[in-house]
Amino acid sequence: MRELIDHTEGINRLLARYGVKFGLYKNGTFHEQLFPFDAIPRVISHEQFLYLEKGLIQRVNALNLFLEDIYGEKKIIKDGVVPEEFVFSSSGYLPECEGMTPPKKIHSHISGIDLVLGKDGEWYILEDNLRIPSGASYPMIAREICRQASPETFRNNPIVDNRNYAKMLKEVMAYVNTGGVPVIMTPGRYNAAYFEHSYLAERTDSELAMCTDLFVEDNYLYFRDYRGKKQQVGVIYRRISDEYLDPMTFLPESLIGVPGIMDVYRSGHVAIVNAPGNGVADDKGLYYFVPKMVKYYLGEEPVLKNAPTYLPFYEEDRKYVLDNLEKLVVKDVAEAGGYGVIFGNELSREKLAEMKHLIEKESRRFIAQEVIDFQDMNIMEGDEPVPRKADLRAFVLSGEETKVWASGLTRFSRNPDSFVVNSSQGGGFKDTWVLSR
Amino acid sequence: MGIISLEKLDHLYWLGRYTERVYTTLRNFFKIYDCLIESPEGAYRDYCERLNIPDIYTSNKQFVSSYLFEKENPDSLISNMNRAYDNAIVLREEISSTVLSYIQLALDTIEAGAGTTAPVFDLQPVLDYLLAFWGCADDYVEMEDCRNIMKCGKYVERLDLYIRLNYNMKDIEKEFNKLVHRIQKTHMCYNMEYLDRLTEMMNRRADWKTEYQEALCYLGGIIEVR
Numbered sequence: 001m002r003e004l005i006d007h008t009e010g011i012n013r014l015l016a017r018y019g020v021k022f023g024l025y026k027n028g029t030f031h032e033q034l035f036p037f038d039a040i041p042r043v044i045s046h047e048q049f050l051y052l053e054k055g056l057i058q059r060v061n062a063l064n065l066f067l068e069d070i071y072g073e074k075k076i077i078k079d080g081v082v083p084e085e086f087v088f089s090s091s092g093y094l095p096e097c098e099g100m101t102p103p104k105k106i107h108s109h110i111s112g113i114d115l116v117l118g119k120d121g122e123w124y125i126l127e128d129n130l131r132i133p134s135g136a137s138y139p140m141i142a143r144e145i146c147r148q149a150s151p152e153t154f155r156n157n158p159i160v161d162n163r164n165y166a167k168m169l170k171e172v173m174a175y176v177n178t179g180g181v182p183v184i185m186t187p188g189r190y191n192a193a194y195f196e197h198s199y200l201a202e203r204t205d206s207e208l209a210m211c212t213d214l215f216v217e218d219n220y221l222y223f224r225d226y227r228g229k230k231q232q233v234g235v236i237y238r239r240i241s242d243e244y245l246d247p248m249t250f251l252p253e254s255l256i257g258v259p260g261i262m263d264v265y266r267s268g269h270v271a272i273v274n275a276p277g278n279g280v281a282d283d284k285g286l287y288y289f290v291p292k293m294v295k296y297y298l299g300e301e302p303v304l305k306n307a308p309t310y311l312p313f314y315e316e317d318r319k320y321v322l323d324n325l326e327k328l329v330v331k332d333v334a335e336a337g338g339y340g341v342i343f344g345n346e347l348s349r350e351k352l353a354e355m356k357h358l359i360e361k362e363s364r365r366f367i368a369q370e371v372i373d374f375q376d377m378n379i380m381e382g383d384e385p386v387p388r389k390a391d392l393r394a395f396v397l398s399g400e401e402t403k404v405w406a407s408g409l410t411r412f413s414r415n416p417d418s419f420v421v422n423s424s425q426g427g428g429f430k431d432t433w434v435l436s437r
Numbered sequence: 438m439g440i441i442s443l444e445k446l447d448h449l450y451w452l453g454r455y456t457e458r459v460y461t462t463l464r465n466f467f468k469i470y471d472c473l474i475e476s477p478e479g480a481y482r483d484y485c486e487r488l489n490i491p492d493i494y495t496s497n498k499q500f501v502s503s504y505l506f507e508k509e510n511p512d513s514l515i516s517n518m519n520r521a522y523d524n525a526i527v528l529r530e531e532i533s534s535t536v537l538s539y540i541q542l543a544l545d546t547i548e549a550g551a552g553t554t555a556p557v558f559d560l561q562p563v564l565d566y567l568l569a570f571w572g573c574a575d576d577y578v579e580m581e582d583c584r585n586i587m588k589c590g591k592y593v594e595r596l597d598l599y600i601r602l603n604y605n606m607k608d609i610e611k612e613f614n615k616l617v618h619r620i621q622k623t624h625m626c627y628n629m630e631y632l633d634r635l636t637e638m639m640n641r642r643a644d645w646k647t648e649y650q651e652a653l654c655y656l657g658g659i660i661e662v663r
Contacts, residue, residue, distance in 0.1 A: 016545065018538050018541070019529075019534075181439075189526055198530060199534065202530040207439070207530075208527075208529070210442075212443075213442040213443075223440050224443070225440045225442060226441050226445070226624075226625075227624050
């Protein structure tokens with residue numbers, strides 16, 4: 001392991017060589033930034049992984065059933081388990097998807113579940129990402145390079161090889177493919193996750209397409225080559241948000257979508273990965289109800305815990321939140337990427353009062369959570385290990401079976417006083433080792 | 438993987454052109470740089486004129502720093518390398534991460550060289566990386582069509598520069614033959630009339646000094662990317 005850590009600089013140099021970057025807009029200008037890698041891995045024991053695997057599969061299966069239900073019969077609402085206010089007022093709920101069933105009834109093919117390990121040794125789920133979760137490509141390529149940097153480390157430790165992510169993704173795409181070539185659709189190189197789009201296209205042998213390469217004809221989706229020939233597309237792993245996907249159905253001003261693609265999807269002539277409309281299930285407000293979904297759909301006790309969460313929408317919870325705001329973390333349900341996260345203990349008295357007023361006024365807009373005292377992980381700063389906050393994004397892939405990738409993206413904060421680990425906020429990443437025994 | 442869109446065709450062609458532009462102009466710059474060591478001020482002017490780039494430079498020293506490293510100078514080496522990168526970055530699945538990495542290395546090397554007092558010494562690896570890029574492309578770019586399109590761009594650019602820089606006829610002929618060979622291997626549209634006219638100029642051993650404008654006009658219009 002020491003040998004691996006000693007090679008940190010060299011590993012980062014190779015990551016730079018392979019263009020492992022993410023994009024950021026600052027003051028209206030696009031910048032590409034390297035994603036700093038720390039060579040001290042997160043290590044998940046075999047037993048821990050079996051536990052996580054069980055809980056994650058359970059959770060994602062329940063979420064997929066919820067999505068199938070919510071755009072179909074809505075039994076969970078009729079049975080009073082989830083209030084309709086939380087479903088239909090969610091910005092992720094798309095009435096346009098009502099009555100649609102995706103190929104093989106899979107809505108969330110790639111789920112990115114964010115977890116933290118509390119100081120009490122318990123894993124807590126912070127949020128579910130069921131739209132277009134990104135990040136798998138970083139540990140994929142980092143592992144490749146780490147193995148070159150220190151073969152001894154990998155020879156002497158029983159680490160599960162994580163370089164099968166592309167194969168898993170390919171299998172999922174093949175399983176839902178309705179007949180045609182697989183395509184990864186990107187909004188273009190100025191997207192924050194463009195590296196990942198192009199890397200996954202390379203690794204899964206998919207076509208990387210922009211909207212201009214795709215067109216709809218006679219209710220089928222096609223990819224056009226430079227000679228004017230067309231090839232039918234059977235599955236599209238789109239890396240653009242729902243609202244931009246089809247200007248005929250969603251935002252008419254979208255220039256990065258494919259006109260008519262939703263009609264093709266509705267007819268079952270193409271699979272869209274992940275399915276449109278998933279945002280309703282990863283809404284921060286609906287997060288509160290996921291353990292209830294597990295019980296409702298699967299008749300099982302949830303294996304994994306949510307962080308203790310309060311919904312100001314409910315009077316009792318609102319009262320608790322207003323009385324204890326200074327020790328809670330408040331999240332704006334409409335925000336993502338680490339934005340809209342407010343720690344009560346960091347607010348001045350004046351700001352605290354403003355926040356309370358806002359919560360009273362727009363109770364559906366916020367959730368509040370107990371601040372989980374999660375375990376620090378060491379990162380190297382110069383030659384010294386220093387503790388920093390880190391989370392784990394686990395990737396769960398749903399195809400013929402639901403499988404958990406034996407790795408994940410461990411992101412850490414480089415700021416000693418911060419809990420926010422997002423790359424867009426200056427964080428770095430680590431490899432995640434799952435031990436095979 | 439296996440379909441080349443019109444957009445990608447454009448990027449492949451221009452990736453070939455810009456990498457070649459950086460490669461050949463840098464090799465030429467190395468020769469000029471040596472002359473500039475003892476030459477009087479303004480010795481770069483003839484070079485600018487041949488390349489048809491505006492002489493915006495105030496001294497030999499300023500020419501060296503601006504022509505090589507100034508991002509705001511559209512004719513600089515770094516601007517052309519950035520254009521090569523912009524075309525390459527959207528072609529990862531066509532050309533592979535391995536091939537793409539040489540473009541990244543060449544760009545990083547030029548960026549790191551800004552402010553150097555020994556540009557020839559510090560930029561030598563750029564030539565090595567670009568040669569590695571082409572060598573690697575032959576091995577790792579699986580689709581023959583992709584390789585041919587890139588090489589068409591490369592030979593069009595090389596011919597353009599050789600004609601402008603008044604290379605000898607033998608070199609120009611050699612590159613022209615390579616271009617014709619490549620064009621015929623691709624499925625791209627090309628302008629047969631321009632190709633015939635250039636062939637005719639080659640056959641009668643045209644005087645490039647007086648006829649280069651005409652030759653460049655045909656050359657620039659041979660490949661119809663859009």
